[in-house]
Amino acid sequence: MSATLTRRTLLAGSGAAGLTALLSACSGGSGGEAGQIQFWNNFSDATQVKYFTDHIAQAYPGPGTVTVSNKSSNTIDRLIQTALAAGSGPDVIVTPGPSTGVTEYTKAGYLLDLEPYAKKYGWDTVFAKWALDASRIGGKLMTLPTSYESMVYYVNPATLSKLGLTAPTTLEEFEAFNAEAKAKGVIPIAAGNADWKGANEWHLVIALNHAAGPEAVYSALKGETKWTDPVFVDAISKLAGWFKKGWYGGGVQNYFTNNFPTVYKQLASGQAASMISGTWEFSNLGPYFGKAAGNSADWDWTTIPSLGSTTKNDVFDLAIGQSAGVNAHSKSVKDAASFLNFMTTDKKVLVDAVVEKDFQLPPIQVSAADFGSKADPRTVRLYTQLSAAKSIGYTTWTFFPQQTETYMINYFENVITDKLSVQDYLAGIQQKFDPELKAGKVPTAPAPTGVASS
Amino acid sequence: MTVSAEPRPRAVAKTRSRAQTGRGARRSAGPFTYVVLTMLAIFALGPIVLFLFNALKTTNEYATSALSLPTTWQWGNFLEAWQTANMGAGLANSLIIVVGTVVLTCFVAGCAAYALARLEIHGANGFISYVLIVSSLPGQMFLVPLFATWTKLGLYDTQLGLIIIYCGLFSPFATLLLRSFMIGIPKEFEEAARVDGANELQLLFRIVLPNAWPGFLTIALTTGLSAYNEFLFAVTFIQNPQRQPVSLAFFTFQQGFTQNYNLISAAGVIMILPMLVLFLLLQRRFIDGIAASGLGGS
Numbered sequence: 010m011s012a013t014l015t016r017r018t019l020l021a022g023s024g025a026a027g028l029t030a031l032l033s034a035c036s037g038g039s040g041g042e043a044g045q046i047q048f049w050n051n052f053s054d055a056t057q058v059k060y061f062t063d064h065i066a067q068a069y070p071g072p073g074t075v076t077v078s079n080k081s082s083n084t085i086d087r088l089i090q091t092a093l094a095a096g097s098g099p100d101v102i103v104t105p106g107p108s109t110g111v112t113e114y115t116k117a118g119y120l121l122d123l124e125p126y127a128k129k130y131g132w133d134t135v136f137a138k139w140a141l142d143a144s145r146i147g148g149k150l151m152t153l154p155t156s157y158e159s160m161v162y163y164v165n166p167a168t169l170s171k172l173g174l175t176a177p178t179t180l181e182e183f184e185a186f187n188a189e190a191k192a193k194g195v196i197p198i199a200a201g202n203a204d205w206k207g208a209n210e211w212h213l214v215i216a217l218n219h220a221a222g223p224e225a226v227y228s229a230l231k232g233e234t235k236w237t238d239p240v241f242v243d244a245i246s247k248l249a250g251w252f253k254k255g256w257y258g259g260g261v262q263n264y265f266t267n268n269f270p271t272v273y274k275q276l277a278s279g280q281a282a283s284m285i286s287g288t289w290e291f292s293n294l295g296p297y298f299g300k301a302a303g304n305s306a307d308w309d310w311t312t313i314p315s316l317g318s319t320t321k322n323d324v325f326d327l328a329i330g331q332s333a334g335v336n337a338h339s340k341s342v343k344d345a346a347s348f349l350n351f352m353t354t355d356k357k358v359l360v361d362a363v364v365e366k367d368f369q370l371p372p373i374q375v376s377a378a379d380f381g382s383k384a385d386p387r388t389v390r391l392y393t394q395l396s397a398a399k400s401i402g403y404t405t406w407t408f409f410p411q412q413t414e415t416y417m418i419n420y421f422e423n424v425i426t427d428k429l430s431v432q433d434y435l436a437g438i439q440q441k442f443d444p445e446l447k448a449g450k451v452p453t454a455p456a457p458t459g460v461a462s463s
Numbered sequence: 464m465t466v467s468a469e470p471r472p473r474a475v476a477k478t479r480s481r482a483q484t485g486r487g488a489r490r491s492a493g494p495f496t497y498v499v500l501t502m503l504a505i506f507a508l509g510p511i512v513l514f515l516f517n518a519l520k521t522t523n524e525y526a527t528s529a530l531s532l533p534t535t536w537q538w539g540n541f542l543e544a545w546q547t548a549n550m551g552a553g554l555a556n557s558l559i560i561v562v563g564t565v566v567l568t569c570f571v572a573g574c575a576a577y578a579l580a581r582l583e584i585h586g587a588n589g590f591i592s593y594v595l596i597v598s599s600l601p602g603q604m605f606l607v608p609l610f611a612t613w614t615k616l617g618l619y620d621t622q623l624g625l626i627i628i629y630c631g632l633f634s635p636f637a638t639l640l641l642r643s644f645m646i647g648i649p650k651e652f653e654e655a656a657r658v659d660g661a662n663e664l665q666l667l668f669r670i671v672l673p674n675a676w677p678g679f680l681t682i683a684l685t686t687g688l689s690a691y692n693e694f695l696f697a698v699t700f701i702q703n704p705q706r707q708p709v710s711l712a713f714f715t716f717q718q719g720f721t722q723n724y725n726l727i728s729a730a731g732v733i734m735i736l737p738m739l740v741l742f743l744l745l746q747r748r749f750i751d752g753i754a755a756s757g758l759g760g761s
Contacts, residue, residue, distance in 0.1 A: 054716075081714045097610065270525060277523075293720075303521075
């Protein structure tokens, strides 16, 4: 009997010791405490995570202290949605632009109305008007733009020189450039969507704004022109035709299987004559060019050529790459708003981040003098031209409502694989767009001309 | 008390296994068998070899071709991946989570399986059906309520919280597997022990558990592997980088809309090594356990 009791005691003691060891091994604690600002973000790479943590989060003077957590681009939205639905989540909430998730978050009461803070910090005088207008839902400022970007035409100058070509500026030049490059065995435009299906919309933005023209897009976004209008039929037909000619990525099938390292490598090695993508690529191209890649290749950018009869070649497609708001359930609302103000308006901190680690600026006014001598001239040229742009285009991820954008991305592949006609594709866009326009889900867009972009 | 703890059913299983092996040994394998087995081996090993090759390439080499051999062997990728993703800490965290999950799951599943296999429980069949049904539900269904509950309980962003979730996820299969194992143990052993004066706890610890040891080893291995590889709940419930398991290390290699595939491959090779070694060491027991339980192919 005593043996049984001893064993029980031993078992109980062992169990308690094991549990204690387990609990002590599992360090506890959860975020969201007052004075602590949780910030989740999908940084471009590990060096940006370290730079942001060391030079922005830790440099933030307070009130509150910032904890940074890096997430992948593929999971961050789902993680934030799960946390918000459970009444928790980071104090500063990021979204991929003002049209994705912000309306839904606002309806669910997850986001704080930032209008009082806009007055307190004078954001109307700091940010470009178009960016703040696009960030308002029902007249209330729900997010701030943390980065802005545009679409540009990338070239490898050595490749162009070797091929005897110059970057095109008109539709005729664009088609001649691509035809000649292909005839010489070079892929005209390096492209692929194996890593990111959303790459489809980058090319759609080009067709809409540079073939159909920003005036037509602006009119359609206001509901005055239908997406089935012949001007859009012509633009999307042109784009689909270029894809089918094998100008993008070396053919439609290759476009589906090319991942971004392959795309960058094609531009760097001269296998491709150009690349059409966003300015976010500035931070991605480094490992494939020059010293880092063990070659002498270099890259440069220019504006997207005019691809229509009436469009110009100085149109900058405006995009808010990322928006950030404050979690309405945060225990540190004021601190979070203060940090949001710091990370989007402190010009020196922001410009240093651009110069050092190719971060993207929010749409605030900057001049070449702000950058200093260490800055990459291509970056300085981008931001000075972009902030002074008078003709603007509309990116789908900033000015189009979410369901319309998703449809455009998913069904474009059916167009270039001949499973869906251009007319039916555009009719589908119209079908998605109408109820979203009626529900007030289309972000406010600025007029296409006459305003500087910041 | 003269209760015997001899693992006789294991001996029976061994005899059966030997008999099966004997039957197989009499039949000589033809060329077709070798061709099929070679193809299966290539099918199984091909991705791992490709993974290893990509881990040894430069970024440019990978971008040129993901299927070619490396021209220069970049062993430094392993060091860079290890340092960049802080994989040492990740592996330590994974060890805590895996050991915690295995211990808790073995305890919970062991108790449940013993009760279902040996005790006269009212509604046992209904409970087994319930376990089968709930174990087939997708985890995403209860992600949000679980998140809210864990936040309120202070278990969010803790390894203990993740261990409890894993125990909940993996216990149903472990229970069913272990129950099948325990049913195979002849009741005569327990009856003999009862005649010798053993109580229920003594029966459990001195008769059933020693005989069910291969079953426990099997569920420990399957649960450990599952906990080590699990991603969805780990990424949702652990935010602090200092507490993250190694399965989340891959985020570190993001590059814009793509990834640094060389470092991901290197990190992947590092990640699979501990489990590969463990499996190779215990594979015979693992396969015996699965075969004896009759629940193979889960």
